Amino acid sequence: MRISEIFTTIQGEGLLTGVPSLFIRVSGCNLRCVWCDTPYTSWQPEGEEMELAALLRHVEAEPVYRHIVLTGGEPMLFGEVVELTAALRAMDRHITVETAGTVWQPVECDLMSISPKLRNSTPWDREGGRYAASHERLRYRPDVLSRLVTEYDYQLKFVVTEPGDLEEIRKIASALHAKPERVLLMPEGISADRLHERAAWLVELCKENGYRFCPRLHVLLYGNRRGV
Numbered sequence: 001m002r003i004s005e006i007f008t009t010i011q012g013e014g015l016l017t018g019v020p021s022l023f024i025r026v027s028g029c030n031l032r033c034v035w036c037d038t039p040y041t042s043w044q045p046e047g048e049e050m051e052l053a054a055l056l057r058h059v060e061a062e063p064v065y066r067h068i069v070l071t072g073g074e075p076m077l078f079g080e081v082v083e084l085t086a087a088l089r090a091m092d093r094h095i096t097v098e099t100a101g102t103v104w105q106p107v108e109c110d111l112m113s114i115s116p117k118l119r120n121s122t123p124w125d126r127e128g129g130r131y132a133a134s135h136e137r138l139r140y141r142p143d144v145l146s147r148l149v150t151e152y153d154y155q156l157k158f159v160v161t162e163p164g165d166l167e168e169i170r171k172i173a174s175a176l177h178a179k180p181e182r183v184l185l186m187p188e189g190i191s192a193d194r195l196h197e198r199a200a201w202l203v204e205l206c207k208e209n210g211y212r213f214c215p216r217l218h219v220l221l222y223g224n225r226r227g228v
Ligand code: SF4
Pocket: 029, 030, 031, 032, 033, 035, 036, 037, 038, 039, 041, 042, 072, 073, 074, 100
């Protein structure tokens, strides 16, 4: 599996915000979100192939970090992630898998952190729109989402760019019979100013719908940097 980075930090998003965590970021993605904040795993994927044993050595070297986050890119694209999560389970680690919910793998997982991609993610104008059609075809897989939500403890984390996104979110959450408190709305943005600006109206929409507001703590603490 190609790995773009391994680092320790606190979880910045979702139900486990603030928990010290070791992140393993896989390189490679089947989508091309226009606002992707890790383009080095999607638009211009980079990283080195790593064997399972080498990954586990990183985990063993950080015994304080009991929470392991597999992220990307799209970790569920890679069959090796099944073996990796089984090994992490044997090491008694808490496992979060961060996925867009378009691919199924029978992983071991304590929190399936699913971020379904809305219409606002489609790159119509980026790189001449050459990824737009495939992105649009792949980004929403209700069958995969339904299986993930049914078989795992989950959170549904949506990236919101404008109030109009709420209609699409309500439809997806309702089709999945998702508990409102497991639906997290996160402002799109990689600067504190942009996040504050969007948080002002997004919090109100959360209150109206019973959804959870999701800050991006790592951006607020460290800015838009890698490895934090
Ligand atoms: S699914 Fe995630 S990694 Fe892939 S393009 Fe979208 S934001 Fe980037």
